[in-house]
Amino acid sequence: MLYIENLYKIFNIGTINEKRALVDLNLHINKGDFVTVIGGNGAGKSTLLNMIAGVYTPEKGRITLAGQDITKMPEYKRAALLGRVFQDPMRGTAADMEIIENLAIAARRGKKRGLKWGIRKDEVEKYTEYLKMLDLGLENRIHSKVGLLSGGQRQALTLLMATLQKPELLLLDEHTAALDPKTASKVLSITEELVTKENLTTIMITHNMKDALRFGNRLIMMHEGRIIFDVSGEEKKNLKVTDLLEKFDDLSDRMLLAK
C-alpha cells in the first residue's frame, strides 16, 4: 500500500542551521491499517506526513503509494490519492465560501475540473445527508460561510471533506491539537466512525499518548528522524501509557549520555 524506502529530508543543507528531519526512514503500511504516530517535538512526524503529501521533496529515497511512485509528483496531483486534515482548523477549509461549496470542491479532489456548474443539484441533497452524520447541526446551515463555524466544527467538516472521495490514505496531522478537550474527543470519535465505516488506511499523528493507544491497530514512535518503535496487533493492545513513557525516558537518558 504505502512503501517508504530510505527516505532522507534535510532542511537548510550546508548552513549552520542544517536539520536532518528524516534519516534513512523505512516504512511499510498495509491496506486498512490505522497507524498512530507519536514522538517528541522535532522528531520528524509532521515532516513525514508532509513528505507523503508532497509539501516537500526528499533529498533521497522513494515513496510508493497504491502502486504509484509519488516521490516527485507535485502536491496537487497526489492529492487524488490522499485525504488530509491539518493541525490548524483554518487550513482545511475556505472561510469565505459556503459549507456546501467547500464540500463540492472536496468532492472533486483528483478529478478533472472543467466548465460544468460547480455544484450539481443532486449533490446538495447528498452532502446534507453526510453532514447529518456529524451531528453538529451543519445540515441546516449548508449556505453559511465556513468562517462562521467554530474550530471544532471546521475540523469535523474538513474530515468529512477529506473522506468524501474515498482516499487511498488519510493523513491526520495532530488534527485535534488546537481544540479544547471536549471538542477534541468529539472530533476523534467522528474520525473513528469515518475510518471504520470506509475502512480507510490512516496515519494519525498525536501528542496524546492515550489517544495513540486507544485508536488504530499499529503505533509508531519517532525520534530524531527515525522510527524507533513500531508495534501492532495484540502487542499494541497490551501497551500502556507507562510503557510509552518509559520509552521516552530511555530516549532522554540516551540523549543526556550522548552529551
Place this chain on the structure above:
Amino acid sequence: MNAVLLSMQSAVSQGILWGIMTLGVYITYKILDYADLTVDGSFALGGAVSAVLIINGWNPFLSLWIALLTGMLAGMVTGILHTMFKIPAILSGILSMIALYSINLTIMGKANIALLGMDTIFTDAQKLLPMIENKATISLIIGILFVVVIIAVLYWFFGTEIGEIIRATGNNEYMVRALGGNTDTMKILGLLISNGLVALSGGLVAQSQGYADVGMGTGTIVIGLASVIIGEVIFGKRFNFAYKLFSVVAGSAIYRIIIAVVLQLGLKSSNLKLFTAIIVAAALAIPVVKEKFTKPKVTI
C-alpha cells in the same frame, strides 16, 4: 443646471466604461487576494492596441477583442513571473507595468494617437441610432451593454468547477492544493481574465475619448481600488456574486461623479490623483482606526 446634469451624465458613462476595468481589479484584489499593478500597463495597452488597429483600418469592435487578448497575455506574464519564478506579487505586477510602458510606446510609435474622424464603436452606434444626439447617452448605452454581458459571463464562470477553485485559491491555498487544485494555474488564470478586462476597458475608454495616450493607465490600480471600495461601502456585502459585481461597476460610476463634483467645486485636475489616493488610503485606514477606538474596555 443643464450643464451640471450633462457633466454628471458623462461622468456616469465614463464610470461605466472604467467599471469594466474595476471588474478586473475586483477579480485580482478581492477574489484572488492579489494586488496586481499590471493593470496600469494593461489599461494603456488596451487603449494603444485598439487605437493603432483603428487607424490601420481595422473594425473598431474587432480591435477591442484584440485588446482583450493582449491584456490577457500581459496578465499571463505577471502570473508566470509570480508563480514559476516566485517573484512577490507586487513586484511581478510592477515589472509587467514598467515593461508595458515601453511596449505600449512601441505599439503606438509615439506618445499618443488621436482617433479624430475615425470610426469607433461609438460613432458607429451613433450612425445606427440617429435619434440619440447626445454622445454621453450613446456611450452610456454601449457601456451598459458591455457590463451586462461581462457580468453574466463572470457570474457563470465563477460558478463553474474551475471558477470555484479560483475563488478558493484566493481564500486558502493549502486547502486547494490538498484537494487537488493547481494554485499556480488558478492564479495565472485569474490574472489573465482580470487583465483582459482591464485592457478591454482601456480600448473602450480610448475610443470614447477619441485618443489613446501612453500615460492613460497611470494610477489605474488606485482608481480601481477606490471604485471597488466605494461600491462595497455603499452597496454592502450582500446577496449573490452578480450583485457584488454590479456594485463594483456602480462604485466606478459613483467615483466619477465624486470626481466631477470636486472638480466643479474647484479642485485642480492636477490634484485628482492625490485626491484618489487619499480616498483609498482613508477607506483602508478607517476600519483599522475604528477597531482601535472601539475595543471593549476591560474592567478588572
